[in-house]
Amino acid sequence: MDQTATVNKRVGDADSLHGQTLRYSIPHLPEDIWCHIHSLMPMRDAARAACLSRAFLRSWRCHPNLTLNFATLCPKACSKELCSNIDRILRNHSGIGLKTLELNLGSVESTFPYVDSWLQFAVTPGIEVLVLILYKKYNFPCSVLSDGVRNSIRDLQLDTCVFRPTSELGPFRRLTSMDLSLVRITGDELECLLSKSLALEQLVLYDCKEITSLKIPCVLQQLSCLTVISCCRLQAIECKSSKSLDY
Template identity: 65%
Template sequence: MERPDPPADRILCSVRRPLLPWGCSARKRRRSSVAYAGGESYSLGDIWLRIHSLMPMRDAARSACTSQAFLRSWRCHPNLTLNRNTLSLNPFKERKGDFVCKIDSVLRNHSSIGLKILHLDLHDDPGTFVYVDSWLQVAVTPGIEELMLMLYEKYNLPCSLLSDGVRNSIRYLRLQNCAFHPTVELGPLRSLTSLRLQSVNITGDELECLISNTLALEQLQLSSCENIIFLKIPCVLQQLKSLSVKACQKRIEIEIEAPNLYCIYFYRVKIKFLPRGALLMKDFTLHCRNSFYYARAKLLSVMPNLETLLLLSFAEVVNTPMLPTKLFYLKHLTIQIITGGAFSPSYDYFSLVSFLDASPSLETLILDVSQGRMEHESVFGGSSHLRQLPELRLDCLKRVKILGFCSAKGLVELTCCILKNAVSLEHIVLNTLCEGGCCSELDNGPSLPIGRLLEEAFRAVSAIRLYIENEVPPSVKLTVVEPCARCHSSMVVPDAS
């Protein structure tokens, strides 16, 4: 019978006679070494211990039962991820206090020497609250680079925990369900590049005080931090690239001066760009509800130097407005409804022409309108008259790709408008399948039968044949992605009329 792997909590009290980790005698082990061109020489034992330090935590813990050397290495293991999964706990079988005992055993027997990563996930166990202080005092030591602390209750994280050595080394900090009140006395976190706060009791002034001294910060994520009402992202954050803010109850107002920020995700947040930062932006990603409208009506007027723009939307319910604002340098535009998102049936696809009208230098357009269900007015119903914009100038547009192309009248009108005005167009791709995948591989969910998706794909192909193919100039390559032959044979094609 195969012997099961020992659980993590038994490793540190193992009394078995240790074996040599490389399977040879001690005398031979002492003589064995590897020399490198730079002059350094490493024993085979050093190499084995290096391999051991790179192993996943559970594997490293199990291997500590086989060798005294590995046991010493385990007590200095650089990566501790402590949760029910890594400690092999079954929530239906564990006894009260098992979780606390195992974490306490691992942390108290760890030397804290060489610890680089500590992930402590206690969010589902209220019994751990009283032990957090002692555990963190043992584990959070100078040299640590990554700290993730997920608690069950509002633990008050002391600033003293971030001592001089910790402040100089920590690169990633994630806090959940705790209170954190940094002050000027805390000092700078010189190496911190990523900060993530979820359900953390911290004010906007306290957070601004913290990040103003965190000059290496590249990513900032805030979620459900209810005490933040106003936050200013200062211009000293030259390295900040990504900002994600999600407010669940109160709206947050954010002023941004950071000059190199290019990716923003927000929900229930009011964003205001100050000219100092917005004027320098060249690449920008916006991810929110009604992002198409918000970008055109609110943001792009203060970002005149954009070259690449990516818009991701949960849902669009308001048409994109036509405005005089121009983006003279914009070359690459991607507009996408994210998975699970949708356009309102009242949304007019043709209103997206506002972005084309504003971008005379546009070279590449990717439009992803993939949806599980098309509820817009079809080009086959009602009036067959297609709208046009005779003054639209698209002199630089060369490549267009539309994913999830459907028979919605507004989308057909938008496509025809592009074909008539893009004098430099080289290639246009119309993909009638959701998310660009093969129709046999579509992930439709229980409420979206494959037949309904294929029926709309067939209608989209009919719309392309009837309204679009004749508008394609001879110099333009048209690629139509449609249902495969198997789908044609298994389903009757609906009458387009």
């Protein structure tokens, strides 16, 4: 055997050994364990892993945390590309097991016509955290707050929205934190919402210009922190709760 053939054989043996190492270095674990490992990754890393691993590709369809913004998806892209990427991610997601949805479109002056359909798909029973940040005023559809959603959601953050909760909207049984920034909501609408959020512990209001008076219902016995900033038309805060608040 000549020298060239010997070298080629050694390279082939090394490749074969390397292939075995790659094949057996990844343990054979139950799918639920792979899903749990995948869920602990930051979203960008989770998406990359799904491109490289069949196990992670399956778990990507039920990844529990989706953070959809320019930073995680396409920091150098235009709003059209961002919209396309978000649409593709949500279409590839099963909608099952989603716990956290952060949809941050507030960093660019643009409209996103598919927000309604994105929320209708992603905001489902079992979700615990919903963060929606937009650049232009958006009419938040209360229809996405179904009975199942209201039973599971713990943290609601809305930014630059029109939010008109009605008296027909049922109770939020697990909601502990609510942050409304640049949200168009009246004092009466907010009081109605608060009276149905008995577990609420923290309330933040920033630049909510339609609120002229704020009434904290007596049923909010868990509320311990109230933050009000730049609500320029707010004239009075009436607290009927027996628990002392940190302002």
